[in-house]
Amino acid sequence: MERAVLLWEYLTYTSPGDLNIWNAHNPRERFWASRTKQLHASHVSTYDRLWSNLPYMRPLATIITDSLDWYGEDEHGGRVHDLLGTRCDPYINTVLSGGQYNFQCHSNLTRAVLPFGLNEQDVHDVINIFQVTGLDEQGRYFMNPCPAEKGDHIEFLAEQDLLMALSTCPGGDLSLWGFGEDSEEEMIKCCRPLKVEVYRLKDETLLQKNGWKPAEVSGYSGRHGLDVPLGENRQEKA
Structure with a gap:
């Protein structure tokens, strides 16, 4: 569990x-991959934000x-x-x-959050860090082997107090990945650990001094037109 204004880093x-x-x-507020995308x-x-x-x-x-x-877009x-x-x-496996494999990322994340009072239903769409993917000419999803080398890293600033769960992909560097195509025994050969480091600013007022402030929730009223039972156009005519 990480406090706002902390930095955390994943090293591969x-x-x-x-x-x-x-x-x-409030675990109801969680990462939203689609809106972030x-x-x-x-x-x-760098400088992209992960939205709730x-x-x-x-x-x-x-x-x-x-x-x-530096990676940008590869030849595929x-x-x-x-x-x-x-x-x-x-x-889906x-x-x-x-098969009945119990150590997919979904299962790993489920086990990770149980001690915090969460359960499988709290596990949600992820950001796949260090994972190379794309869409082919027919719009089909593909994955390529991970380009990262030991010591590569991605670092985040916590914008609020956070709970995070990370699963090292059982597909490893994805050089042997494929639903139903390779056995778990083969994929696990290229599965390697991830390291997490968490840092605290020595001067926790540093960001505020430079204009940072905690993000507030959306200011939308939440009424959803419920006070206009005939609909938007009918209300305008009235």
């Missing part, structure tokens, strides 16, 4: 991971350093730090392969 040993983020005091891009990097869901609609964290920001159209896809899960 050439393996990607799946990250979930919640407001530490709309506001920034399908793959995020409705009705809160505010940044949870900001990327301040990305050692892979792939980019790094993916918002297009989501976590691997045992349900069973549908596609008939």
